[in-house]
Amino acid sequence: MGIGDILLSLEGSETMSHDLVIGMAGSGGDGIVSAGDAMITAAALEGYHAVLTKSFGPQIRGGESSCRVRLSTRPVLSSGGTLDVAVALNWDDFLKFGGELPVGGRTTVVYESATGVPADRLPLPGVTPWEAIAVPIAEMAKKNAGTEKAKNSVVLGLLAGWLGVGRDSLLAGIRKKFGKKGAEVVQGNENAFAAGVQYAEAHPLREPRTLHAAAEAMKEGKLVVDGNDMCAAAALFAGCEFFGGYPITPSSEIMHFFGREVWKYGGAMIQAEDEIAGIGAVVGASFAGKKAMTATSGPGMSLKTEMLGLASIAELPLVCVDVQRGGPSTGLPTKSEQADLFQACFSAHGDVVRPVLAPTSVADTFAITVEAFNIAEHYQTPVVILSDQEIAQRKETVDPIDTKAFAIVERRRPTEAELEKYERFKAADSGISPISHPGMPGGNYLASGIEHNERGAPTASGEVHARMNEKRIRKLDPLKRRKDLFVVEGDSHAPVALVSWGSLAGTAREALEIARGEGIQAKLLVPKLLFPVAEEVYADFFRSVQAGLVVEQSHQGQLYRVLRMYANVPAGVQSLARSGSNPILPTSIVERLRKIVLGLQRQRVAEVEPAG
């Protein structure tokens, strides 16, 4: 029976699903993560929307590794909540991921029977899963492929068999992946996969969990990509010709991409001796007239701070990507957090405003990165892209992006007339001055970190300093009216609001859907421009709002506090914030929203019937 037959036989059944979340964990050598890669590739080829997140222990090799794959017939906004299917190759490794792989009462748990754990005594305190199935995964691998290395092929077979997803494309993937290793290895893994499928067919689930087929039209042109690669590719598309950086988790893949690709486009890169030199080279390349970028994570961002200030005062465009991880200091290098917002906005001495943008998914990392270059070049300023580990290292299926729809902005060059008596920092109404570069006759000027007048001559004059500060900050004002950098969803007059950003925005959007499904009048604001704070956009949004939540992954609730600094946040809007590496689930947001609505109702009752 082929996959088509399974689907036909189950058509219309209530047990078919539109959305499946699979979580798998094992030791480093178990190939769990490559099984996840195989799943998402197969999903894309079959037209599903999917997200793959990977999570590792701190070890370089070996140690525990895990992945979550979410498959859906509809666009997926987050990597999902409680698992539908959990796969544990061993329990020690599985349990290390805690809340990252949450098992609940509807979860089917599949685990290695060699662990010797009885199905009614899983080491999951306080949870009785939907069902638990012990499978001799290692034994099946050994028997069918001659090696336990094929455990992941067995797992893929089990999943294909039980979930009805990707049988053909997974098999094709196995052939492609192992093709280089010879016919024997390919055959072994095919056998292991087939054994998994057969096992699944012989041991049906308590209730089928088959995924609906995706619409035929969705199969065309889907991409599978992670946030770091998307960011780097978008930068090249935007005209970036120079990268300088230093290896740091979880941003290094951006540098890897440039090291591989940038030369093809006539550009260049440096793996610098440190974070400072990395951005220093970028400042130099920008001064020399090229679009340039660096990428780092929190600790590197701290080191780059002085150079960012230099780029601000010298009015040199550049893009600095901060892929956030847990902090401070080394913190949690492999886990996601949203606690670099203060650093991105405020880590500068002197009066500086530096635009900060944040993508919310792999897909919109493209647009955000192009926008970052456009803003940097137009306003002659450094721009920070605040990505996070979740977006940067997760893979998504991405629908085809029409690159022709994107405008590419170039910096304002001086005209012939302006070069006659060139003023590099000329005080135009817009605050945006003509910028020359070495090699341009007549454009010679001194770029400097020291305060300077319109001609670029160093000065210690307080009057000039005030004037230039005003120019450099005023020029960014139009950004605050960029409503297109904000997404608003839900009932526009709703009294209940959610605000969220970065990778948490997808979770908040799911929470909004659930809440509205329950009849809660709610809306959501997702800022992709975080700084400067667009006061008017928030004023418009908060006009109808009495209460709500700012949802983010930081202990202090950094966006909540930044908004309180600059915007009129209604008193009933609270912070829902947790430290990184602790997923916030859509259901926990909805739970808080219910309490908030209840509070509003009590308040209303109290107003109508005053106590006493």
Next chain:
Amino acid sequence: MTTITRPVEEYQAKDYKSDLKPIWCPGCGDFGVVQAIYRALANVGRPPHEIAFVSGIGCSSRIPGYTTAYGFNSVHGRALPIAQGIKLANPDLLVLVAGGDGDGFSIGGGHVAHAVRRNMDLTYIVMDNQIYGLTKGQLSPTSPRGLKTASSTWGSLEDPVNPLLYVLGYGASFVAQGTPADMQGLAAVIEEGIRFPGFAFVNVQSPCVTYGQEEQQLKAHKGTMQTLASVGHDPADRLKAMALASEYGHKLYTGIFYRNPEPPPTYEAEARRRQEETRAQARPKDRILEMFRPQ
């Protein structure tokens, strides 16, 4: 490396002098250095707009502003990374880097080794005065042991850095030293450095008239300086160069310590080669995302 070809033009030293008035103290050695740079540039003959001149922070780092080149007076210690970004972004430019001993061998010391090994065609001029002048007289990395300064009331407890030996040790292909006490010699080594196809280091003993020691002043240099040619040194001899450089702090040698007779390839030349080798693999930019299509 330059690919621009142009008719030979006559440039004079004054063409490289800007109208900014230096903030240096009267008698500062840096006046001589900037004059030597004007002369060297005039001899090389590149138009000012094709020159990028980068510095860090310090008295001497004001120097780009006193030239008509594209200047960049950046942040403390970071002139070399910025200069490398400029050179790699546009290898056709002539790129000069300058700063003090503190800028280059203290706060920016970590960058020197890497600038040397990357070997971009830059000329790095350090104005070495063994003191921090801009911040009013503290110890510098080249201050001699025992020196009493604003920050070392009882005398320095550290040995100085030897800039010449460090840079030779890092593997630099061109290392020279000069003093404004010998303007002709200084202009000549700077010019040689500029003409050298790779990273060139010129240490200039440029005295601080306000905080410097008596024996470091130009008048003293005139009595102590000794050309390397006069001691029969062959600049192709790296080991001998290191032996002579070891006498830094005791003897004032001027001229070229080392000039690699077989200069290694520059980073920017290798980058250009890689660009040419891979160009055919480029996808049209508007189809760049197709690389992420699963097969």
